[in-house]
Amino acid sequence: MAKLENKIVLITGSSRGLGNAIARKFAAEGARIAINYNHDRDSAEKLKNELPGSEIFQADVSDHASVTCMVNDIHNKMGTIDILVNNAGIFSAFSWDEFNDEKIRKIFDINLMGPIYMVKECLPDLKKNHGIIINMASNAGVGTAAKGTTIYSITKAAVAMLTKRLAFDLMEWHIRVNAIAPGWIESDMTLGGKSAEEAEKLRQSFKSRTELNMIGKPENIADAALFLASKESEYMDGQVLVVDGGRIDNLTHSL
Numbered sequence: 001m002a003k004l005e006n007k008i009v010l011i012t013g014s015s016r017g018l019g020n021a022i023a024r025k026f027a028a029e030g031a032r033i034a035i036n037y038n039h040d041r042d043s044a045e046k047l048k049n050e051l052p053g054s055e056i057f058q059a060d061v062s063d064h065a066s067v068t069c070m071v072n073d074i075h076n077k078m079g080t081i082d083i084l085v086n087n088a089g090i091f092s093a094f095s096w097d098e099f100n101d102e103k104i105r106k107i108f109d110i111n112l113m114g115p116i117y118m119v120k121e122c123l124p125d126l127k128k129n130h131g132i133i134i135n136m137a138s139n140a141g142v143g144t145a146a147k148g149t150t151i152y153s154i155t156k157a158a159v160a161m162l163t164k165r166l167a168f169d170l171m172e173w174h175i176r177v178n179a180i181a182p183g184w185i186e187s188d189m190t191l192g193g194k195s196a197e198e199a200e201k202l203r204q205s206f207k208s209r210t211e212l213n214m215i216g217k218p219e220n221i222a223d224a225a226l227f228l229a230s231k232e233s234e235y236m237d238g239q240v241l242v243v244d245g246g247r248i249d250n251l252t253h254s255l
């Protein structure tokens with residue numbers, strides 16, 4: 001029996017990268033995917049054509065009205081949402097000398113307000129059917145050290161806390177809420193716009209920062225997401241699952 005038979009799963013930012021891999025993994029387990037994209041319609045269309053029963057929905061998760069429209073469209077075209085994967089996010093690295101209000105507002109709006117708007121609009125559905133929420137945090141938000149990533153890390157630490165608080169707030173509806181904190185994973189976010197030489201240097205650099213001496217792939221995160229979406233994790237709630245190859249550059253000063 002497939003693990004997610006007939007489940008309707010909304011995955012934000014599933015046109016590319018980690019969200020795309022999660023969509024493929026979940027669809028292979030019988031789920032119907034509401035593929036959310038913001039700009040990359042072509043990639044979203046391509047994915048839809050590969051995943052039977054899926055539909056695409058444009059929305060900017062940082063715009064509450066746009067999220068509301070998308071959820072209404074999903075009701076009309078697919079039905080009630082069973083599982084929400086808050087995956088959409090952006091990365092931006094800058095030092096305190098490069099501080100810029102606009103950049104900071106944008107990263108908070110997408111990485112933090114996005115999941116908040118999504119939860120707000122999907123809650124009536126999730127309350128009906130003991131739904132599941134999976135948030136995409138980051139190991140940056142739980143302590144790994146890379147220069148220039150302080151603001152990004154704060155947004156992801158907030159996503160980790162959002163996960164814990166939501167699990168508590170929603171316990172009466174038996175909605176399980178967990179997060180994944182990926183390490184460095186190959187995607188447009190980490191390798192986009194880099195030359196082949198730069199990309200290889202980055203791969204080797206991050207590989208050397210893991211105990212397992214491995215480069216993370218989107219499929220590693222999709223495996224963790226499937227675990228959190230399925231019965232195998234039925235006794236887990238409010239947790240942040242770190243999937244990072246065992247990062248050794250960690251700023252956490254206590255265990």
Ligand code: NAP
Pocket residue numbers: 012013014015016017018019036037038039040041059060061062087088089090091110136137138139181182183184185186187188189190
């Ligand atoms: P990516 O390759 O850059 O893909 C980002 C996805 O998010 C795209 O599908 C993009 O859609 C979507 N998106 C961005 N802004 C959006 C918005 N305002 N509204 C709706 N969708 C939006 O990134 P990724 O590496 O797959 O990362 C996915 C998530 O994992 C992010 O939350 C990221 O912070 C987290 N993460 C990634 C890594 C890593 O190493 N890759 C590590 C830790 C955590 P369009 O292209 O259609 O605009």
